[in-house]
Amino acid sequence: MEGLMGIYNLLLTAYGPRKWWPAQTAFEMMGGAILTQNTTWNNVNKAIANFEDKLVPEFIETVPLEELAEIIRPSGFYNQKANSLKALTEWFKKYAYDLQKVKKVDGEILREELLAVKGIGRETADSILTYALDKPFFIIDTYTRRILSRLGYELPKTYDQVRLKIEANIPKDLYIYNEFHALLVEHAKRYCKKKPLCAECPLYFTCEARRQE
DNA sequence: CGCCAGGGCCATA
DNA sequence: TATGGCCATGGC
Secondary structure, three states, X not given: OOOHHHHHHHHHHHHOOOOOOOOOOHHHHHHHHHHOOOOOHHHHHHHHHHOOOOOXXXXXXXXXXXXXXXXXXXXXXXXHHHHHHHHXXXXXXXXXXXXXXXXXXXXXXXXXXXXXXXXXXXXHHHHHHHHOOOOOOOOOOHHHHHHHHHXXXXXXXXXXXXXXXXXXXXXXXXXXXXXXXXXXXXXXXXXXXXXXXXXXXXXXXXXXXXXXX
16 A cells, blocks of 8 residues: 555645534534435535534424434435434534534543444444544545555455554554645536546546556 | 445344 | 445536
8 A cells, every 4th residue: 555645645636624523513523424325415515514503412302303304314325324423413412412512531431432333334434423522433435445555556355454544554643634635525526427547637647557466 | 327425233054 | 245226306
């Protein structure tokens, strides 16, 4: 996994800092991480807009499940995600809905707790840890896998194997984890949806160099 | 019209 | 550990 920082620098130069996650509050970020599972942001935004100003744990806790599902309907999988939002909120309640209390806990412990929440898997957990809780865990999504494999990297099979391998080859720095993932998403949306390789791609020469090997 | 998006759960072998 | 079925809307 050499050259990851080179890719990071190319993307950062090409797109500039992304300043993620797009959310008003930490709780909105956490909820958004669930809503965006296998779903476009366009649909997630519709769901978030339906909350008006009620995307807060106190509302999620008390609103009837069926009503919650109706609110988030545009995000798809709304029955499952309504349950997931309830479960996330139950977890958060252990900390009295106090973000500062959560942040005091060790990152590995928090990851275990989040993975125990039904509806939160590895990617969602790592997104929440990195973007809401200031605990750096490199997020592995379909875009990350797609871009890296197109660049010629041989990726391990399991999520955590990929994550640990990437983490071992970049500085353990929250800002870099934050920006790198956001930059990969930005890049994938522009260039890696259908086209396997294209000359306008900022990583074109990197792709070419690795393909020659 | 069919495909798929910043996944995850569960059953099965 | 690793597939396969399922969940569901909306943009293209």
